[in-house]
Amino acid sequence: MTRKQRRLTLIGAAGATLAIALGLVLWAMSDTIVFFRAPSQVVSEGVAPGVRFRLGGLVEAGSVERHGDQVTTFAVGDGGGTVTVRYRGLLPDLFREGQGVVTEGRLDATGLFVADTVLARHDENYMPREVADALKENGLWQHDGPAVRPAAARDLPITTPTQ
Amino acid sequence: MLTKLANPSTFLRWSGALLPWLAGLTVATLGIGLWMAWFVAPADYQQGETIRIMYIHVPAAWLALFLYAMMSASAIGTLVWRHPLADVSQKAAAPIGAAFTLVCLITGALWGKPMWGTYWVWDARLTSVLVLFLVYAGIIALWRTIEDPSRAARAVAILTLVGALNLPIVKFSVDWWNTLHQPASVFRMDGPTIYPTMLYPLLVMALGVTFLALTMHMYAMRTEVYRRRVRTLSILEAERLDERRLAA
Numbered sequence: 514m515t516r517k518q519r520r521l522t523l524i525g526a527a528g529a530t531l532a533i534a535l536g537l538v539l540w541a542m543s544d545t546i547v548f549f550r551a552p553s554q555v556v557s558e559g560v561a562p563g564v565r566f567r568l569g570g571l572v573e574a575g576s577v578e579r580h581g582d583q584v585t586t587f588a589v590g591d592g593g594g595t596v597t598v599r600y601r602g603l604l605p606d607l608f609r610e611g612q613g614v615v616t617e618g619r620l621d622a623t624g625l626f627v628a629d630t631v632l633a634r635h636d637e638n639y640m641p642r643e644v645a646d647a648l649k650e651n652g653l654w655q656h657d658g659p660a661v662r663p664a665a666a667r668d669l670p671i672t673t674p675t676q
Numbered sequence: 677m678l679t680k681l682a683n684p685s686t687f688l689r690w691s692g693a694l695l696p697w698l699a700g701l702t703v704a705t706l707g708i709g710l711w712m713a714w715f716v717a718p719a720d721y722q723q724g725e726t727i728r729i730m731y732i733h734v735p736a737a738w739l740a741l742f743l744y745a746m747m748s749a750s751a752i753g754t755l756v757w758r759h760p761l762a763d764v765s766q767k768a769a770a771p772i773g774a775a776f777t778l779v780c781l782i783t784g785a786l787w788g789k790p791m792w793g794t795y796w797v798w799d800a801r802l803t804s805v806l807v808l809f810l811v812y813a814g815i816i817a818l819w820r821t822i823e824d825p826s827r828a829a830r831a832v833a834i835l836t837l838v839g840a841l842n843l844p845i846v847k848f849s850v851d852w853w854n855t856l857h858q859p860a861s862v863f864r865m866d867g868p869t870i871y872p873t874m875l876y877p878l879l880v881m882a883l884g885v886t887f888l889a890l891t892m893h894m895y896a897m898r899t900e901v902y903r904r905r906v907r908t909l910s911i912l913e914a915e916r917l918d919e920r921r922l923a924a
Contacts, residue, residue, distance in 0.1 A: 543853060548856055
């Protein structure tokens with residue numbers, strides 16, 4: 514082995530070791546790295562009332578109710594469960610039925626999610642309005658908000674709040 | 677052939693001839709790209725005119741990663757082959773990459789406010805890009821801490837390669853964890869999810885910004901080669917003066 518080959522091997526080995534170490538750290542931390550929890554997780558695994566966390570999913574069609582004084586209630590679902598959210602404040606422009614949202618707050622004793630922040634989440638599809646309209650007209654529309662997956666590549670119990 | 681082109685004097689000659697062409701190409705493609713982004717590309721069905729931020733934000737993000745990858749390749753050149761031009765390439769890439777990362781972060785914040793409703797969140801994508809910026813800043817600082825250029829290059833190369841582990845995290849953060857940031861629209865397994873009339877302006881802009889980065893990088897490398905020559909000359913001059921004083 515020449516000196517150059519030896520250096521190259523050393524760099525490769527050090528890099529691989531570091532990569533594995535970092536991968537393990539990220540794997541162990543993946544339930545705190547996720548930005549939000551899906552409604553199906555919250556429903557199936559349960560979160561104690563008063564624990565602050567973020568809830569992300571799609572605003573269910575027909576669920577948005579405005580009560581005046583900037584109070585809105587709506588249901589956030591992901592196909593596997595639904596959580597009703599109450600929010601007081603201005604909603605982002607992109608907020609509408611079928612849109613992805615991330616809300617932050619706490620569950621109250623009745624299971625209502627009282628949010629103090631609502632952020633809109635858009636998906637990776639971009640197209641002009643005419644194309645979107647044409648797709649909807651022909652029944653080919655399949656982009657209703659971003660897909661919501663459970664916490665990470667694997668299912669994790671909810672043990673800690675996201676904060 | 678490659679070793680010959682990488683000789684610093686030869687590099688100064690061929691890069692000097694190439695630079696005006698590269699600069700001209702940059703102006704032409706960026707001009708066409710900006711015109712397409714402003715006037716040709718349609719507004720998005722849900723984001724409206726705000727989509728035009730994408731034509732700066734996305735190329736800046738790509739270049740932030742591309743320049744870091746280039747810097748890492750140069751770092752291997754420094755550590756394995758101890759080539760002075762690899763040191764120079766490493767040093768020249770850092771501030772340019774940091775600038776693109778900053779542009780990406782700022783345009784992203786300006787895009788996030790109207791669309792998401794916030795300038796900043798600590799999700800995996802945004803945080804990993806901020807880490808990328810901080811690593812760039814650390815590399816620039818380390819360059820300035822060690823005076824001897826080839827010693828500095830070796831120390832920086834190790835830091836650069838350790839920081840390179842962040843690149844796949846930036847890229848795949850949106851797939852590995854759920855984030856507020858959207859998943860990839862262009863570089864994805866099942867093909868782009870951007871309509872062609874929006875994709876082409878984006879690709880032309882990306883090409884223009886790439887030429888811009890290469891032009892700046894080559895220019896910065898030439899400056900660094902000259903700076904090192906001045907440094908060597910002034911050291912030689914100082915030694916000569918010393919000798920004369922000792923002889924007197």
